[in-house]
Amino acid sequence: MAKRKSLQDDACPVARAVDLVGDRWSMLIIRDALDGIRRFGDFQRNLGVARNILSDRLSALVEGGLLAVQPASDGSAYQEYVLTAKGESLFPAIVALRQWGEHHLFAAGEAHSTLIERVSGKPVAAMQPRDHDDRILKPGQALVKKVVSK
Amino acid sequence: MAKRKSLQDDACPVARAVDLVGDRWSMLIIRDALDGIRRFGDFQRNLGVARNILSDRLSALVEGGLLAVQPASDGSAYQEYVLTAKGESLFPAIVALRQWGEHHLFAAGEAHSTLIERVSGKPVAAMQPRDHDDRILKPGQALVKKVVSK
Numbered sequence: 001m002a003k004r005k006s007l008q009d010d011a012c013p014v015a016r017a018v019d020l021v022g023d024r025w026s027m028l029i030i031r032d033a034l035d036g037i038r039r040f041g042d043f044q045r046n047l048g049v050a051r052n053i054l055s056d057r058l059s060a061l062v063e064g065g066l067l068a069v070q071p072a073s074d075g076s077a078y079q080e081y082v083l084t085a086k087g088e089s090l091f092p093a094i095v096a097l098r099q100w101g102e103h104h105l106f107a108a109g110e111a112h113s114t115l116i117e118r119v120s121g122k123p124v125a126a127m128q129p130r131d132h133d134d135r136i137l138k139p140g141q142a143l144v145k146k147v148v149s150k
Numbered sequence: 151m152a153k154r155k156s157l158q159d160d161a162c163p164v165a166r167a168v169d170l171v172g173d174r175w176s177m178l179i180i181r182d183a184l185d186g187i188r189r190f191g192d193f194q195r196n197l198g199v200a201r202n203i204l205s206d207r208l209s210a211l212v213e214g215g216l217l218a219v220q221p222a223s224d225g226s227a228y229q230e231y232v233l234t235a236k237g238e239s240l241f242p243a244i245v246a247l248r249q250w251g252e253h254h255l256f257a258a259g260e261a262h263s264t265l266i267e268r269v270s271g272k273p274v275a276a277m278q279p280r281d282h283d284d285r286i287l288k289p290g291q292a293l294v295k296k297v298v299s300k
Contacts, residue, residue, distance in 0.1 A: 006198070007174070012263050013251030014181050014244060020255070021247075024157070024172030031164050034289050048156070065254075086254045091289045093246035094164060095279045097171075100243055101163030104215075104236045105170070111297045113162050118293045122282050129245045129277050131267050139184050139241045143268045147261045 011147040020064045021090065025049055025057045027097070030083070030090050033067065038080040061087065092127065099126055161297040170214045171240065175199055175207045177247070180233070180240050183217065188230035211237065242277065249276055 007019035021027055025047065032046055044054055058081055061067040066087030072078040098115060106112050115124045129137040157169035171177055175197065182196055194204055208231055211217040216237030222228040248265060256262050265274045279287040 011261060012181075013248045013255060015178060015251075016255040017247040017251035018174040018177045022172070022174030022177055024168040027168045027172050028165060031162075035294055088289055089250055089254060092278055093243060093250055095292075096243035096246040096277075097167040098163045100239055101165075101167035104239060105163060105166040111161060113297055114295045115292050116295050117281050117287065118291050120282060124279055124287060124292055125282065127246075127277060127279050128242055129274055132270060132272050132275065137267065137274060139238055141268050142265050142274055144185055145264045145266050147263055 012144075017093075020060075020066070021093075023057070025053060026061060027094070029054075029057055029061060030066065030087060031094050033081065033083045033087065034091060034094060038082055039072075039078055040081075043081075066090070095124065095127055162294075167243075170210075170216070171243075173207070175203060176211060177244070179204075179207055179211060180216065180237060181244050183231065183233045183237065184241060184244060188232055189222075189228055190231070193231075216240070245274065245277055 007015040010016055010019070021030065028047055029043060032043055037043055037046060040054065040058070043049075043058070044051060047054065049057075058067065062069055062081070065084055067081045068084050069079050070082055072080050095115065102112060102114075116122060117124060129142070131137045131141065157165040160166055160169070171180065178197055179193060182193055187193055187196060190204065190208070193199075193208070194201060197204065199207075208217065212219055212231070215234055217231045218234050219229050220232055222230050245265065252262060252264075266272060267274060279292070281287045281291065
C-alpha cells in the first residue's frame, strides 16, 4: 500500500484513525486478531485475501504499532502477529461496526455470527455513546469542537 | 470504485460493514455528514479529495442506502446528500474511531478536535462495550459465535 501521509497530521482523530485502519482488510485483520488468529497462513485462509495484500496490510499494522511480531508460541519457526494494547483498543470500533452490520445489513431471520459474553453466553448489548447522565447520546446532541488555528 | 461483492454475503456483520464503509473516504464522508455537510462542493473542500473519488464514494453510499439525495434545502439548483437512518446509525462507529484516535494517535498535549455534548459542552465520555451487569467488557471476555453451516 502506498504511503498516504495526508491525514496523519490532521487535527481530527477520525481522520488519523482511518488513515491507519480505514480499509476493509486492515479492519478485518484486527477483527481476526481479536478472535485469536496470529499466523499469516491463518489470516490468509480466513480472509481469502491475496498474499501480497495481506503482507502489505500486516506490515502497515506492525509499523503503525497495532500488531507486534513475535516468535511462534509453540516454538516452531513461524512468526506470529499479536495485538498490542493500541491494536486491542480498536475493540469498541469493531464492536460498533459489527452492531451496525447486524442491524442494517442482514435480512430478517438471516443468520449471522454473534458476539457473546464468554462467561454468560449472553449476546453483547448494543453500544451507544452516552451523555454525562448516562442517557443515549444521539448524533444531533453532539458537536465537534474544532481546533482553533493559531 | 469497482464493485466488490465478495463480502456482501459474508455471515460476519463486520465483514459486511467494511464492505460498505471500509475505506477512508466513505468513513470521512459519513463523519462530515454527521457534522451537517450536505453538498458535493462542501464535502470536496473539507476532505480535499479528488472529485471523481468523491463522486464515486457518494454514489456508493447512496446505493448502499446510507445517504439519500434530495433537492437543496434553500431552493437552489443544488442537490444535497443527507444521512438516512441507516447512515446516521454509524454514529457509534465514528465515535469509537474518534476516541481510539484521540487516545492513540496524538502526542501528549497535541491539539485535536473534540466531540462535545451540544447542551452541556462537556466532552463525550469514552464508549466501551458493556456486559449485562454494565461492567466494561474487554476483548478477552467476549467471543464470536459463528454461524453453523447447514
